[in-house]
Amino acid sequence: MNTSNLPTLDDVARLAGVSTATVSRCLNLPDQVRHTTKTRVEAAIAELGYTPHFGGLALASNRTNTVGAIIPTMENAIFARGLQVLQEELSLSGITLLVATSLYDPEKEAKQIRALLGRGVDGLILIGHERPQETYQFLTDRRVPFLLMWTSTTDSPYCNVGFDNHQAAYDMAMHVILRGHRQIAMIGGTTKGNDRARERIKGVSNAMKQNGLKLQAPYLVETEYTIDEGRAAAQKLLALHTPPTAIICGNDVQAAGALKAAHQAGLKVPDDVSIVGFDDIDLAEAVEPGLTTVHVPHRRMGREAARLIIQMARNRAPVESIRIDTNIVERSSLRDIS
């Protein structure tokens, strides 16, 4: 027994009357040990309630069966539920997920990356593709397998599993335009250090341009991804001399805020103004009217990410990216303009 009174390999070995090497083999290469001794060892393990010491294991094998994930914040449901899936999938393979948050700050992210690497994660999952070149340099120098989630871009040379934010937003804007809207405003997320937010805005802007429309102030506004900022932004839009007939939001949270603003202004959605969201979190279905929004297959994304990162960690080899398709889910916050 050691200081922390947990049984060690040594304790097991002594009890089973074998060497520590044999016990270790029972655990890692069970085929290489005789059946009778294996049973003896297993009995000893059970009797002592032995669990391998993580530190020793990490030191000797240089593997931790851990992958790290750094997300902006768990307070955004889209990331929280993404993590949940990732975690469930990884644990199926006996891998623990280590979570850290960056609060949308590239420097904090870099710090967290170091912290997770220090803990010997076998792989790393990051959100989005935009980050300082030094961060990528660091990652490749260290030869840590890593992949990018929530983004799908051919610009990036790194493995990513996600969807095309630009395309999805473009599609949504086209959808709105085809419904007859011409006065379209957008409440986008803060673009600083957030490629997803920027691409969504760009997607909408491009679709509009292609239809002879222009997305610009005061019809374009950036805010934090919170209900209240979404509400405040929509309030201003709706008070404009010529208010928009449709507001496209950077995510469902902002859209819920916009809904709130419309309601407070005594406007009916979608009769007086149409509002659409992005992400399709539970909230989109909870509000009244239900939000027409972009559905992101987050479970599939989590599952694929788990599969790929495990593969990368095992083979220490690059792996092809995966693009997930999004689709628009029609509820009742968008109506035709005649």
Added chain:
Amino acid sequence: MNTSNLPTLDDVARLAGVSTATVSRCLNLPDQVRHTTKTRVEAAIAELGYTPHFGGLALASNRTNTVGAIIPTMENAIFARGLQVLQEELSLSGITLLVATSLYDPEKEAKQIRALLGRGVDGLILIGHERPQETYQFLTDRRVPFLLMWTSTTDSPYCNVGFDNHQAAYDMAMHVILRGHRQIAMIGGTTKGNDRARERIKGVSNAMKQNGLKLQAPYLVETEYTIDEGRAAAQKLLALHTPPTAIICGNDVQAAGALKAAHQAGLKVPDDVSIVGFDDIDLAEAVEPGLTTVHVPHRRMGREAARLIIQMARNRAPVESIRIDTNIVERSSLRDIS
């Protein structure tokens, strides 16, 4: 450099022209080393981008600067944002949070506890106080510091930091009753393995009993904590021969579902039926009308939990529990009955 090409203490020592012991001291006991050598060492550390190796550190010091948390699921915003706070607080003290989920299953929780202990967590945070005696036995045998969150009960001999679910629900029910309601229904969470859900129901039931009212089927129904189950349950309640004038929900998610049901039934809230929630997550403010609900100071709870678990891990001594007060936040989903 070692196999994984990460710099080690040795690399730093060599570059700085000192021994590994000195480098180690710079990190752990900075006062015991001369200023000039300290700067030299720090320069070396910076140049190499050195980060201590987790395994080595854990092995040598028998500490991991890690605390584990096992929550039911991250998909429930109340836990996700609780984790976020916990994580932010812990990282202020250089501690990493290791998260696992039990999906409300005591057996899964026990398994996760073993997994986290195997990883040498310095402390453990669990949700609620109801779990098999063996689990507590295991925890105390192993002498792991642990505390219970989201609950505050004098029944439990273990340290807990949270609020009194029974009292909070009782208060809410009294509040509803004082507003003149007599036909009160409750949509509670599934009580199996969930003491918080059970206590909330009991609190409502007791308040009603004290006022000559009885909470029973079909006015009492248990469902999962999802929007859709909340909606379905409310739909049935509203279709009753004498529908309730007020529905008290086990949490805001269920309340949002109930709101949905009322809307679908063509009823106005709170004019035709009052609906109240519990937790005060963002959703409560996002829906229309805003939910009158029980506000849980989750940031404070997270902060206190972080403080206590650190203290317990450091001193290896028990610590007194902390009760957090909740309060009712009045929005507009509850009205007076004349």
Added chain:
DNA sequence: TTGTACGCGTTATCAG
């Protein structure tokens, strides 16, 4: 103030 040397629990190499 600094350096030497050992031990922490495990894996892996190499003989037997």
Added chain:
DNA sequence: CTGATAACGCGTACAA
């Protein structure tokens, strides 16, 4: 098939 034994990276007496 099994057993010694040398790493792995770090903290910490103990010595200088």
